[in-house]
Amino acid sequence: MKKWFTLRRILIALGAVFALIQLIPVDRSNPPAVPENDFLVQTKAPENIAQIMKTACYDCHSNQTVYPWYSYIAPVSFWLKNHINEGRGELNFSEWNAMSAKEKSHAMKEAAEMVKEGEMPMNSYTWVHKDARLTIQQQEQLAAWFSQVRGGGAETEIESHRD
Template sequence: MSKFEKAALTAVVLLLAVQFIQPEKNQGDYQLKSFLAETQPSNTVKTMLFNACFDCHSNNTQYPWYFQITPLNFRIAHHIEEGKEHLNFSEWSSYNKDQKDHALEEIIEVMEKKEMPLKTYVWLHNEGKLTDAQSQMIIDWAKEAKSK
């Protein structure tokens, strides 16, 4: 067996072995009642938030089949962890007024700059892709919610 064949075989064995190492899943309760009651998004905006935001910004992620593949699953888990650090809709009731206003302001800003949803997310989640009109609807809703 050549050095190349040994290296290739070692790489395959390692790749298969690491498949048994999985990150913890983000599968708690949505707990979105407080957020939805307070911000009152229309059904259309609520659907857009579910499709484009809540997987990374709530305590419950709907995982795609490819989450089972290591190391891809660790990258996804990291994105979710980062997303929840910035904004977690499931924790809305624990935010004070200033934090809620700041969160809504951040939503407006990232939507205006087209930074969210992440391009890597919408590549594989077509339902999360937002048109300019849909983004504007979220911006308008966030501005209205912030003024309450």
């Protein structure tokens, strides 16, 4: 009897904590996304590249994040928002124009590597967003596009003699 009583108290306490953390605000507003500053617009990306990136990168690396229903439930909301802040901090495709030539070049090199190595999009993202799982072919298309934007022509190799 005593044991059940304690368990009940623990569950009530947990329930209260869960209810209370829902009150902590999470900013889900997107900063303005100006088309003229956008990577896909600026680089005149072909439609297939734009499709892949909007599906697989733009939720974390742009100001066009689409927030799913579970982004409204704490603590998942905190965790997602953290990824979005971190992702935008590393590379924000909506603010491509604000980057220097050097930053752009570096970002494209990193992006090609990340995609080829299967590190981006993040695993925790593709578990839920199955349509963001890239095929080998899509990985290669993206990496080739990033290399091309970087100025390496059609090269798809990760290791470049310029590095």
